[in-house]
Amino acid sequence: MTGRHRSRLQGFSAEFAEHREYVAGDDVRYVDWKVFGRSDRYFLKQFEDETNFSCWLVLDTSESMSYRSTGTPCSKLDHARRAATALAWLALRQADAVGLVTVAGTLKNVLPPSTQPS
Structure with missing residues (x-):
């Protein structure tokens, strides 16, 4: 495809x-x-x-991403997850492969690009 x-x-x-x-x-x-x-x-x-387009999303999961301003229900990581999810959804709708890399100072996880939502 x-x-x-x-x-x-x-x-x-x-x-x-x-x-x-x-x-x-x-x-x-x-x-x-x-x-x-x-x-x-x-x-x-x-x-x-x-x-074919392979979209690589890189998500910072370090401790600093858990910061939440006073009175805010979402952390920086929550916002980053939502943004990554939206970008992945857009790419998958166009039949493009999406991969995810999580980092926290060093490489944590790598999910290779796929056209199947998981």
Whole structure:
């Protein structure tokens, strides 16, 4: 499964990007004959590759993240978890893989990117 992100790399997928003038040596399979019929000039169809995107979320779980201001029900870590959850949800909705790294001074846990919500 591919993600929904367009790449700057030119490819030959189903997603049309633009026309460009034919240059000697180009593959004639990609000549747009309808454009040639209208303009008497050779143009190639160009396509954009769709790419997979791996989103890595890094969550600081150190003691300083447990700070909570007076009268606030949520700690900094609670807010960071909510933000990470929202970003993961957005990425998964676009069929992108999401991975999580937790750190607290040193690397604590690594969950490799996956397209399956867990």
